[in-house]
Amino acid sequence: MSSIKHTVVIVGYGGMGSYHTQLIKESDRVIVSGAFDLLEERRALAAEAGYTAYSSYEEVLADPEVDIILIATPNDVHKDIAVRAFQAGKHVVCEKPVAMSSAEFTEMQAAADAAGRVLIVHQNRRWDEDFRVIKEMYEKETIGSLFQLESRVHGANGIPGDWRHVKAQGGGMLLDWGVHLLDQLLFMIDSKVTSVSSSLSYILGNDVDDGFEASLQFENGIKAIVEVGTTNFITLPRWYVKGLEGTAIIEDWSLRGRIVTRNNASEKIEPTPIRAGVGLTKTMAPPSEGSTITGDLPAASELSSSFYDNLAAVIEGTAEPIVKNAEVLRVLILIEAIFEAAEKNETIKNFDIYGA
Ligand code: NAD
Numbered sequence: 001m002s003s004i005k006h007t008v009v010i011v012g013y014g015g016m017g018s019y020h021t022q023l024i025k026e027s028d029r030v031i032v033s034g035a036f037d038l039l040e041e042r043r044a045l046a047a048e049a050g051y052t053a054y055s056s057y058e059e060v061l062a063d064p065e066v067d068i069i070l071i072a073t074p075n076d077v078h079k080d081i082a083v084r085a086f087q088a089g090k091h092v093v094c095e096k097p098v099a100m101s102s103a104e105f106t107e108m109q110a111a112a113d114a115a116g117r118v119l120i121v122h123q124n125r126r127w128d129e130d131f132r133v134i135k136e137m138y139e140k141e142t143i144g145s146l147f148q149l150e151s152r153v154h155g156a157n158g159i160p161g162d163w164r165h166v167k168a169q170g171g172g173m174l175l176d177w178g179v180h181l182l183d184q185l186l187f188m189i190d191s192k193v194t195s196v197s198s199s200l201s202y203i204l205g206n207d208v209d210d211g212f213e214a215s216l217q218f219e220n221g222i223k224a225i226v227e228v229g230t231t232n233f234i235t236l237p238r239w240y241v242k243g244l245e246g247t248a249i250i251e252d253w254s255l256r257g258r259i260v261t262r263n264n265a266s267e268k269i270e271p272t273p274i275r276a277g278v279g280l281t282k283t284m285a286p287p288s289e290g291s292t293i294t295g296d297l298p299a300a301s302e303l304s305s306s307f308y309d310n311l312a313a314v315i316e317g318t319a320e321p322i323v324k325n326a327e328v329l330r331v332l333i334l335i336e337a338i339f340e341a342a343e344k345n346e347t348i349k350n351f352d353i354y355g356a
Contacts, residue, residue, distance in 0.1 A: 002314070002316050004029075005028075005029060005031050006030045006067045006091075006311070007030075007031055007033045007068065007070075008020075008030055008031065008032050008033065008066075008067070009036065009052075009054065009060050009066045009069060010034075010036070010046075010051075010072060010092070010153060011071050012037060012072040013035040013043070013045065013072070014037070014072065016072045018049075020032070021051075023048065023307070023308065024308055026306065027306055027309050027314035028307070028315075030068070033051065033052055033065065033245060034053065034063075034066070035053060035054070036053070036056070036057055036059070036060050043055070045277065057084070057290065061084060061090065062087035066090060066108055068091045068093060069082070069085040069090045069091070069093070070092075071093070071094040073095075073161040073167045073242070074094040076100055076163075076169045076170050078095070078098060078099055079105075080092050082094055082112075086114065086115040089115060089117065091117045091118040091119075092108075092120070093121075094111065094119065094121050095121075095122050096121055096180065097176075098332070100122075100170050101332065101336065105329055106329070109325055109329075110208070118315050120311055120321055122323075123183045123187075124307055125180040125181075125183065126232040126322065126323065127306070127307065128184075129342075130238055130255055131184045131188075132300030132301050132302070133150070133250065133255065133297050134250070134301055135300075136298045136301040137243070137259075137297075137298060138200055139245065141245075141299050142243070142248075143241070143244075144243035144245030144246060145243055146157055146222060146241060146242070147243065148224075148225075148241070148242040149222065149240075149241050150225040151227075151236075151238070151239055152229070152239075152240075153229075153238065154227075154235035155230050155232065155235075157233065159171065159206060159210050159230055160212060165207075166207070167208050167258040172206075172208030172209040173208075173228045174209050174228070174352045175335065176228075176341065178212060178214070178226065182214075182226060182331050182334055182335065183331045183340075185224050186330055186331055186334065189218055189222055189224070190220075191218040191219045192218065192352050192354035193219075193334060193337075193352040194218065195347050195348065196214060196337050196338055196339045196347065196351075197214070197341050197346075197347045198339075198341040199212065199296065199342050201229075203231050210230045211224075211230050212227070213226070214227075224261070236265070237249050237250060237257075238252055238253065239257075245262050246262060246292075247260050250308065258294055258295065258296065258297065259294070259295050260294050261293050261331075262291070263290060263293045269288040269290070269291060270288065271288045272283070272288065272289075274287060304319075305320065305322070310322045313315075326353075330352065330353050333352070333353055334352065337351040
């Protein structure tokens, strides 16, 4: 493994920009040397933390010691900052959503290609443990072949911050959290999305969505329901997943959860009818004793390296990116289909560029 350290300057030293300094400390391949933010007070914080606080973006681009520009600004300015970085010969790590549209992202990619530089999008939630547990179940068929996945994140705090409320700055929850949940699904499920339907919510009265529900049908038969809510005072589980042999649930980020599978060793015993409400039911009665087994969630599947170690290897030409730009583009096109489905109240088909 190469011992060269790659030098990063963070552009947009806000919540996520400053958090990257902690993430980068976990890698011995990349170091943060400085930061630039439009706001004086954010530049002062970067200087206090021991980084070079550049007074302009031009000054960052002119510094030959800087290899990588890390873009952690609001979404509407990602493209321009990235294109200028490539023109100055820098590599770029860009926060998600990488751009306001698939067309913008295509321009960024073209600028990277023209300069022969690396563009990698920080789709960090591919490394989330809850997702990697689901990925393990999908790949190993722990509860049989999966046919329905429900992926949700719920909060009760509304849309955070300032620019996330503004459409022109790329606000709204579909772009903010949706891009993570959709990226996870497309990364895991090796199949084309054949149709999508959706609805966006505007309960809080912003001009951007404060949440959404989308239903995705994949060619291999899997259905996925994706939901983001910011007005949920009681939350539904992070994951609810059905396979041909069982059901799995992951309640929360601390990975509370379980799997319940059919007990193939037990004789089939009909469930005993129960009183449900004012009625009687056998269909909805609990499975008969011994007919199911409750177990722990499996250990998470591993990715080949951390985000930043992978970045260094990609720059050195020794590894493929874990977050590939063709995958990022596919997610942006899916997001556009979800917006269109909600706006027209129609099911959208024939948009997915899977395999292209
Ligand atoms: P923020 O508002 O906390 O920080 C943005 C910073 O960018 C601010 O300090 C602002 O002054 C600065 N800025 C704005 N325009 C600029 C420009 N042209 N040049 C330099 N600085 C500029 O926002 P945030 O929550 O940190 O989000 C920033 C980006 O990170 C967004 O793209 C967001 O979607 C992404 N993000 C990703 C994750 C993740 O888990 N991957 C989490 C949070 C945010």
